[in-house]
Amino acid sequence: MNIVTPPILVGEDEAFEQDVLGRSNFGQSLLNLVSQSSDELVISLDGKWGEGKTTFVKMWQGMLNQAEIPSIYIDAFANDYIDDAFIAVASAITTYIEENSVNPDAEKSKEFSEKAKHVGVQLLSWTAKVGIKAATLGAIKDSDIEELRDIQSDVAKGLSTVVGDFVGERLASHKQDVELLQSFKSLLSEMPSLLSPEGDKPLVIIIDELDRCKPTYAVELIEKVKHLFSVKNVVFVLVMHKKQLEEAVKCVYGANIDAHTYLQKFINIETTIPKKIGDRHDSDIKQYNKRLFALHEIETWGDGxxxxxxxxxxxxxxxxxxxxxxxxxxxxxxxxASSSENQLRLVPVISFLAVIKVVDPSVYEALLHQKITYEELCQKTGLSEHDQEDRNLRRLQFLTLWLKFSLITDEQFEQLDENDRIRAFGQSLWQYSVERERLMPIFIQKLSMFTVS
Incomplete structure (x- = not known):
């Protein structure tokens, strides 16, 4: 039995062979899009936490490898301890080129690496010595230059001679900074030609886990991708939970900013991780439910x-x-794993407790301490015991009736109509010598013995 869900291990040249959610067609469409575009392309792949975005892009990268399209995967969350997002992306690119060039051009590769170092140094000098936002070189707006002039004016009044000299130096070298950046971007656009036999494939850079990063790092990263790395022949796929990233933008620039519009400045094409949710017979969750049951290999003694x-x-x-x-x-x-075959198990109650412990710990805690009534539980969870025509809803109704059987008071139980179906539920308990009101405490205490983190 597997207590923790075994991870899906996707090999470098493995695509959607382990796909149980039917996402390979979307992967092929996305591959067609990036391989046929000659634009400076930044694509966002949106999906909530836990919807399988990382597994999808790992499989998709395998599909890219099978098509001989060079690609780089960057875990943004694993790199957000680095102060400068430029370094994280530039180093990933230079390392990949060094290790994967099939049309070696040592001079061009070396020149790109040197240009990347110089751009990185210039960026650091902007931000380290002057307390203003300077995430880009050539992308600095006229308003930023005016801000520098204002700073220089203030410095001239006696604030700091050292900083004043630096500001003056930056103003004087702005033209050179622009030229350096353009030279860097021009070289970057040529790098994909070194990475495929015919030199005609784009370089795809996948940046994952953006929504898990520190807000400042996440925002800086997408800004630098657009301003410093967005060039022809290079495609970026930014994997994110868009709503979460919008909150990061607000955290950096203030609650009044239109975060949705702001992000659109940096993204050319938006797409969403595909989900099958409308078909009750073939939804993602039903397919993954079957997959998880098989993966965990749980001994259920016929409860499966x-x-x-x-x-x-x-x-x-x-x-x-x-x-x-x-x-x-x-x-x-x-x-x-902590039970035995001869112990009482009521699947409707056990499965509900396992779910509510994940989705609403406060309700679970109230059940644990017997501080919630059946009526309150239905109100908080939206469950209903009323007759349903839909087969799936009838299953939910049956489950709800078991919760009612377990939670109502003796007085409420005695007031039930003599033909009420839950009066017969007690027959399941006879051989175990368990009283009705003890059901919920027994199961919830067993589930509470160990905490899943």
Whole structure:
């Protein structure tokens, strides 16, 4: 049995062979787009946390390798400890060129590396010595130059001779800075010609985990991608949760900025990770549910089919992400691993607790301490016991009735109509000598023995 969901390991030349979500067609369309474009292209791939963006781009990079399209994968979150985003991207490019050139041109590669160093030094000198935003060289606006002149004027009044001299130097060398940047970008545009046999393939740079970075680093990175690295023959794919990145923009520039419009300045094409959600019989969550059950190899003593069916309807009801469903399965693996075949197991209650522990810890905590009624639970979770025509909703209704059976008071139970179906639920408990009101505490205490992080 696997307690934690085994990671999907995608080989360098493996594409969508392990794809259970049917995303290969989208991957092919994205490949066609980047391979046929001759523009300075920056594409954003949007998706919420836990929707499989990283797995998709890893598989897509394998598809690029099969098509002999050179590509670089950069984990932005793993590099946000570096103060300068330029260094992270430039070093990844130079290293890749050194290791993967198939049309070697030592002089051109060396020249590009030297230009990258010079640009990096100039950028550092802007930001290290003057307290203004200077993320780019050639992209500095006239207003930025005016700001420098204002600083120089203030310095002339006696604030700092050293800084004043530096500002004057920067103003005087602005033309050279622009020329340096243009030379760097021109060389970068030529680098893909060294990376494919015919020299006619673009270089694709995938930057992942942007929404997990520090806000300042994430914003600086997309700004530098656009201003310093966006050239013909190089395509950037920025993998992000757009709403989260918009919050990062607001964090850097203030709550009043139109973050959506601001990001559009740096992105040419927007797309979204594909999801099948409308078809209850073939949604992403149903396919991944089956996949996770197989991967975890849980010994359920015959509970498997009921467990998968229960999680199907709960995942749809609570709109679980793929990552959340993984955590649910870890909870279930812990529960079954610490149980035995002859112990009482009520799948509707167990599966609900495993889900609610992930999606709403406050409700789970209230259940743990027996501080929530059945009516309050339905109100907070949107569950309903009313008759449903849809088959999946009937499953959810059945699950809800088990929660009702477990949570209502003795007085409420006695007031039930004699034909109420939950009166018969108690027959499942006879051989275990367990009282109805003890069901929820028994299962929730077992689930609480270990914390899944």
């Amino acid at each position: 089919r009921n467990l998968v069916d229960s999680l199907d309807v709960l995942a749809i009801h609570f709109n679980l992400s793929l990552r959340q469903l993984e955590r649910v399965y870890t909870n279930l693996a812990v529960f079954y």
